[in-house]
Amino acid sequence: MTAQELAASLQGKLIVSCQAPPGDPMRETGTLVRLAQSAAAGGAAAIRANEPEVVAAIAAAVDLPVIGLWKDGDIGVYITPTVRHALAIAAAGAAVVAADATDRPRPDGSTFADLVTAVHEAGALVMADVSTLAEGLAAAAQGADFVSTTLSGYVPGTPKQTGPDLDLVAALSAAIDVPVVAEGRINTPEEAAEALDRGAHSIVVGTAITAPTALTTRFVAGIARP
Numbered sequence: 753m754t755a756q757e758l759a760a761s762l763q764g765k766l767i768v769s770c771q772a773p774p775g776d777p778m779r780e781t782g783t784l785v786r787l788a789q790s791a792a793a794g795g796a797a798a799i800r801a802n803e804p805e806v807v808a809a810i811a812a813a814v815d816l817p818v819i820g821l822w823k824d825g826d827i828g829v830y831i832t833p834t835v836r837h838a839l840a841i842a843a844a845g846a847a848v849v850a851a852d853a854t855d856r857p858r859p860d861g862s863t864f865a866d867l868v869t870a871v872h873e874a875g876a877l878v879m880a881d882v883s884t885l886a887e888g889l890a891a892a893a894q895g896a897d898f899v900s901t902t903l904s905g906y907v908p909g910t911p912k913q914t915g916p917d918l919d920l921v922a923a924l925s926a927a928i929d930v931p932v933v934a935e936g937r938i939n940t941p942e943e944a945a946e947a948l949d950r951g952a953h954s955i956v957v958g959t960a961i962t963a964p965t966a967l968t969t970r971f972v973a974g975i976a977r978p
């Protein structure tokens with residue numbers, strides 16, 4: 753599928769992230785496939801998923817494009833940090849490889865542009881996960897097919913909002929021609945609709961749909977009394 757064809761199929765649509773953190777009971781390939789099937793049944797337009805085995809299983813079981821990534825650790829550049837990780841995700845059947853495009857050194861010494869070239873040669877597209885407007889501009893200039901606000905609030909030293917970074921969504925949407933994806937801490941359908949109103953091309957929701965452990969924790973904290 754070309755970038756234009758995929759972008760057209762995702763315009764104004766919901767992408768559901770089906771991931772579970774290390775140690776979580778939901779972190780099991782068959783369980784994540786079931787989550788993806790549920791998201792498809794509910795009307796998702798694509799699935800975002802982590803690790804080659806899970807990406808391959810979801811791509812085989814669900815008739816939707818998969819946006820794949822490979823998290824390695826949880827500090828520094830950890831979302832698809834190297835060209836090797838990116839090519840493994842493309843080989844697993846992802847239509848799009850999502851990768852960190854923040855302004856930080858990558859562990860293999862590669863640049864984000866190197867990753868874009870390698871993934872395109874492998875026949876897949878690239879989603880740049882950024883935390884700032886400047887990173888989004890740079891990623892678009894380096895050939896990213898989509899730019900997502902995924903990492904806003906997750907780069908040490910930068911502020912983390914409780915909800916989505918809609919100002920970044922709006923700023924990116926006004927500044928680049930590449931489709932902008934609103935991702936990160938979208939907790940309600942209303943917030944998702946607002947992100948589209950602020951210029952987002954598509955929405956990614958993870959925790960609010962696919963993370964029962966985190967959601968339970970929120971409710972437990974919400975009813976706790978001193």
Ligand SMILES: CC(=O)N[C@H](C=O)[C@@H](O)[C@H](O)[C@H](O)COP(=O)(O)O
Pocket residue numbers: 769771821831902903906935936937938956957958959960
């Ligand atoms: C920062 C980072 O590592 N984000 C990851 C990226 O794939 C996932 O852990 C998030 O769940 C995903 O971005 C969706 O966000 P939310 O779960 O807030 O709807």
